[in-house]
Amino acid sequence: MIVTVTLNPALDITHTVASLVPHTSHRVAEVGIQAGGKGVNVARVLHTLRLPTVAVAFRGGLTGAAIQADLDRHGIAHRLIDTAGESRRTFTIVDVGSGDATVLNEAGPAVTSDEWHALRGEVHRLLADASVLVLSGSLPPQLPDAAYAELTVAAARAGVPVILDAAGPALRAGVAAGPDVVKPNAAELADVTGLPDPLAAAEALHAAGARAVVASLGPDGLLAVTPDGTFRAGPPASLAGNPTGAGDSVVAAIAAGIHTGTSWPHRLSEAVALSAATVRAPRAGHFDADTYHRLARGRVGSLAPTTDTS
Amino acid sequence: MIVTVTLNPALDITHTVASLVPHTSHRVAEVGIQAGGKGVNVARVLHTLRLPTVAVAFRGGLTGAAIQADLDRHGIAHRLIDTAGESRRTFTIVDVGSGDATVLNEAGPAVTSDEWHALRGEVHRLLADASVLVLSGSLPPQLPDAAYAELTVAAARAGVPVILDAAGPALRAGVAAGPDVVKPNAAELADVTGLPDPLAAAEALHAAGARAVVASLGPDGLLAVTPDGTFRAGPPASLAGNPTGAGDSVVAAIAAGIHTGTSWPHRLSEAVALSAATVRAPRAGHFDADTYHRLARGRVGSLAPTTDTS
Numbered sequence: 214m215i216v217t218v219t220l221n222p223a224l225d226i227t228h229t230v231a232s233l234v235p236h237t238s239h240r241v242a243e244v245g246i247q248a249g250g251k252g253v254n255v256a257r258v259l260h261t262l263r264l265p266t267v268a269v270a271f272r273g274g275l276t277g278a279a280i281q282a283d284l285d286r287h288g289i290a291h292r293l294i295d296t297a298g299e300s301r302r303t304f305t306i307v308d309v310g311s312g313d314a315t316v317l318n319e320a321g322p323a324v325t326s327d328e329w330h331a332l333r334g335e336v337h338r339l340l341a342d343a344s345v346l347v348l349s350g351s352l353p354p355q356l357p358d359a360a361y362a363e364l365t366v367a368a369a370r371a372g373v374p375v376i377l378d379a380a381g382p383a384l385r386a387g388v389a390a391g392p393d394v395v396k397p398n399a400a401e402l403a404d405v406t407g408l409p410d411p412l413a414a415a416e417a418l419h420a421a422g423a424r425a426v427v428a429s430l431g432p433d434g435l436l437a438v439t440p441d442g443t444f445r446a447g448p449p450a451s452l453a454g455n456p457t458g459a460g461d462s463v464v465a466a467i468a469a470g471i472h473t474g475t476s477w478p479h480r481l482s483e484a485v486a487l488s489a490a491t492v493r494a495p496r497a498g499h500f501d502a503d504t505y506h507r508l509a510r511g512r513v514g515s516l517a518p519t520t521d522t523s
Numbered sequence: 524m525i526v527t528v529t530l531n532p533a534l535d536i537t538h539t540v541a542s543l544v545p546h547t548s549h550r551v552a553e554v555g556i557q558a559g560g561k562g563v564n565v566a567r568v569l570h571t572l573r574l575p576t577v578a579v580a581f582r583g584g585l586t587g588a589a590i591q592a593d594l595d596r597h598g599i600a601h602r603l604i605d606t607a608g609e610s611r612r613t614f615t616i617v618d619v620g621s622g623d624a625t626v627l628n629e630a631g632p633a634v635t636s637d638e639w640h641a642l643r644g645e646v647h648r649l650l651a652d653a654s655v656l657v658l659s660g661s662l663p664p665q666l667p668d669a670a671y672a673e674l675t676v677a678a679a680r681a682g683v684p685v686i687l688d689a690a691g692p693a694l695r696a697g698v699a700a701g702p703d704v705v706k707p708n709a710a711e712l713a714d715v716t717g718l719p720d721p722l723a724a725a726e727a728l729h730a731a732g733a734r735a736v737v738a739s740l741g742p743d744g745l746l747a748v749t750p751d752g753t754f755r756a757g758p759p760a761s762l763a764g765n766p767t768g769a770g771d772s773v774v775a776a777i778a779a780g781i782h783t784g785t786s787w788p789h790r791l792s793e794a795v796a797l798s799a800a801t802v803r804a805p806r807a808g809h810f811d812a813d814t815y816h817r818l819a820r821g822r823v824g825s826l827a828p829t830t831d832t833s
Contacts, residue, residue, distance in 0.1 A: 226612070226614075228614065228627050228629070230627065233545045233625075234625075235543045235545065235618075235623070235625050236618075236623040236624065236625055237625065237626075238625075238626040238627075238628065239625075239626065239627045239628065240628055240630070241627050241628060241629045241630065244612075244629050275585050275588050275589045275592065276589075278585055278588075279585045279586075282585065302536070302554075304536075304538065304614060306627065308545075308546075313545070313546040314546065315543075315544075315545050315546055315547065315549075316547075316548040316549065317538050317540065317548075317549045317551050317616065318548065318549065318550055318551060319538070319551045319554050320550070320551065
């Protein structure tokens with residue numbers, strides 16, 4: 214069972230309009246609602262791939278209830294911990310013509326130490342049956358930077374591999390706790406290391422404690438520093454679409470690969486196929502099945518080992 | 524007791540951002556949530572003025588529950604009728620620097636004939652104790668254009684004065700049923716009559732069945748064709764601020780005047796003061812108390828009778 218943790222889940226609301234014109238009124242042509250937050254997106258992809266998964270998250274107020282209702286509607290297993298604050302929303306406005314997206318992210322509620330204690334307890338219980346622990350997304354206000362590091366240490370004690378997808382201080386503290394995989398994007402990688410070169414930065418995170426570093430570089434594909442070697446992987450051609458959630462699909466593919474015990478080259482080619490298929494789908498946590506199967510079949514074409522740094 | 528009816532209520536969500544830049548991501552500095560829709564805004568203003576009011580509205584799903592939670596939090600009495608569909612949201616993005624607002628309006632759920640029957644029954648029951656019936660805002664999809672006309676006829680039978688604030692076909696059908704007051708804005712007035720001149724258009728609506736027509740002309744103030752004469756009224760100087768909800772405050776002031784039995788000149792000067800005070804407040808349904816009391820004290824200064832058309 215793959216356990217995903219989302220400390221700052223969201224109700225993702227998508228409004229499709231003819232064209233967003235600031236300081237005017239718009240009629241919304243279409244409304245989309247789904248449970249979101251990075252770990253929830255990962256759980257949705259894994260659930261679609263028919264892998265056993267459970268989403269752990271905080272749930273606050275009626276917005277939290279709407280998050281739960283969406284998970285229930287799609288049959289995604291969950292363990293939700295109540296918070297006194299109201300869960301946050303993200304709001305995406307999509308122009309119907311261009312497909313361009315404008316995004317507004319609420320910060321989310323602060324979490325008390327009792328609530329954080331309750332969530333840690335739930336994760337500790339689930340670790341007994343877990344194959345992988347996925348820690349994804351931003352921390353709620355007032356939670357210590359070491360929150361992910363604490364969960365990483367608990368997973369290591371239980372012998373459960375950890376994938377960490379975070380940024381800034383939470384990523385820095387998490388790396389020090391020795392996760393199996395971290396998955397920064399280009400900006401997060403440069404920010405946390407101060408190194409503009411992705412390969413040098415990934416090697417620095419590897420040296421700082423992450424057993425594998427998989428950097429998602431947008432159109433430049435993936436750069437992975439792993440115990441099996443260093444690899445670059447990308448789709449055969451660039452794909453137009455909405456990149457939201459592509460990084461979450463990279464995490465889902467790696468979690469699936471650890472769960473089923475595949476090699477790093479296999480995981481990375483799956484990650485490329487699944488993230489490209491996500492770019493071709495309109496929303497985070499969803500992917501285009503045709504694109505996925507087409508790219509997954511031709512899996513070795515785009516994968517190139519570089520130097521071995523292990 | 525003033526009964527307000529809102530057939531398409533909304534959860535109004537306001538995001539304050541540094542500056543809205545299309546096709547980029549934004550951190551939301553401040554989130555505001557309140558129950559909305561025109562009739563709900565009118566009830567909120569009346570409640571603040573300590574007048575007895577009850578808000579009748581449809582309530583759908585968790586968004587409807589959030590609308591109710593806000594009414595409960597503020598002690599605004601309500602009778603909510605359940606709908607199978609989810610209540611709509613409106614999204615307003617306010618640039619913190621300029622105060623300029625970008626608005627996205629969802630259409631709202633369709634209402635079944637059983638649900639509409641239940642709401643009419645609730646209004647019929649409330650008419651026994653009502654002093655004024657306020658019918659405000661757009662109709663939900665699939666409700667007949669004559670929905671407000673039906674309620675207007677029922678109120679007339681019960682001897683309860685009706686104020687109608689609607690547009691297009693709902694306004695046209697409603698006027699034919701003989702409401703005591705209609706309150707179009709400049710665009711609605713021109714649209715429903717085909718007459719570009721506000722005075723000619725207001726007189727046409729009066730002739731078509733509305734006993735009084737109060738047109739809200741934005742910075743040009745109010746133009747009223749009433750049984751007591753025709754008046755123009757405006758604040759002594761133009762006021763900067765957010766005009767959202769100013770029209771609802773005009774309706775609230777007129778409802779309050781009918782409830783307490785004041786003259787048309789008094790009602791109109793109150794309407795000017797209350798709508799100007801609403802422009803000075805950041806959200807619909809709220810008003811700046813200082814501005815209101817200052818303008819209401821100097822009430823005759825801005826009021827000018829023109830020709831008597833009664």
